[in-house]
Amino acid sequence: MEYGEQDMKKLFYPLLILSLLVFSTGCNIGQSKPVQSEDFALGTIINQEVYGANAKKASDEVAVKIKELDELWTINNQGGDINKLNNNAGQGYVELNPETISILKDARKIADLSGGVAFDITVAPLVKAWGIGTDNPQVPAEDVLKKLVTLVNYQDVLVDEATNSASLLKTGQMVDLGGIAKGYIGDMAIEIYKKNGITSAFANLGGNVVVLGNKPDGSAWKVGIQNPRGQNGEIVGVVSVADKAVVTSGDYQRYFIKDGKRYCHIINPQTGYPADSGLMSVTIIASSSTEADGMSKAFVLGLEKGMELVKRYGKAEAIFITNDKKIYVTPGLQGEFQFEDATNEYTYIQNR
Amino acid sequence: MNTRIFKIGDKILIVSIAIIVVILMLLKTVEVNPDKQLTAVIKQNGNLIKQINLNDLKNPEYIHLNDGINQVILAEKGRIRFLESDCPNQTCVKTGWLTKSGDKAVCIPSKVVITIAGYNKQVDIFSY
Structure with a gap:
């Protein structure tokens, strides 16, 4: 059978138009542009990058939820839940938002992992005394710190789920969610993405990273690990991850220097002094962002004990960077960690 | 036929x-290929303050901001930075020069963000 002139033309034009469409949309088919957002909350900057049909709705939902929880948990809001709890210390239970009850329970669980030696939300009286990150940081007197350390005990945070209420056992005790809130909200963001049918996204809550799935092209997300003594954005390595949280605690984010000594914002709940354990940073990679945030406070324990804690927890990989610029990576992460130090100052210790 | x-x-x-x-x-x-065009974007609390093509700059440009916190941003050919800031931690100033796509400097107290448009090739996200 032979095609006529008219048939050829009928076929030719649709083909041309189709090829035009394909060319003009290029390689972007199936890889639509992400919805990117930037918000200021939780005392930091929050970036989201969300792919898929409901991306805008999902990222807006996350932003709204973050602002809600920030209001509830910040110590700058007098009517917030944490202030209610702190102001009522030693005077019995107060009713709180179920979300606050939920994070207090998580905080208890994480503190239990280290017996409170690394992570303890009742460290707040010490945080306040040092004032690190505020306009007037100071070195408190030793006897003051000794007294305040006696107030630190995560087991004194009592939670009654049936009535959505909680209490602090002793007068003067205070809770600070700074060491867990960003982690908790990271997990919440992932839940909101999933609920909206999103399969590829990340949220970066002031350096606490959570990623959902892989990148739209199917490859793993590449998360840069900050050089603790470099400029912001200067890295010492890259971890490739999917469906994970990557949380770093370090001595370089907020600190002050007095008489030549560096005091960082992470307080050792046992000693009452800022962590001084020979580490510059600890990065935890885990499925739960809440737990990763809590575990990153292994920072106060130093290399040996910190690594032991991570091992005992069993559900995380870690990167420890010591004061002498050595980088230690847990065996399970070594395949995913790419050592990339442009400064040539760091040593990657592989066999441990 | x-x-x-x-x-x-x-x-x-x-x-x-x-x-x-x-x-x-x-x-x-x-x-x-936005790399060839080095464009700096300055935003405050999400609102665009200024967009500068860093390749085309002949003379240094000083941008003064004083919405609560006094700040000076300096743009030169191929680079931009927070030069001075009245904020307590000076994190923005310590960030130094931004020179390539994806580079970013943030001042949390003033909610000012300087970004160089485009993507960082090496890394998708930073953990710090």
């Missing part, structure tokens, strides 16, 4: 479609 399938009008149409395709492909290439 008539071998002249296309009439003159058809030929014109085909050629013009081909030209459109080429133009669209070129536009695409420019969009994928």
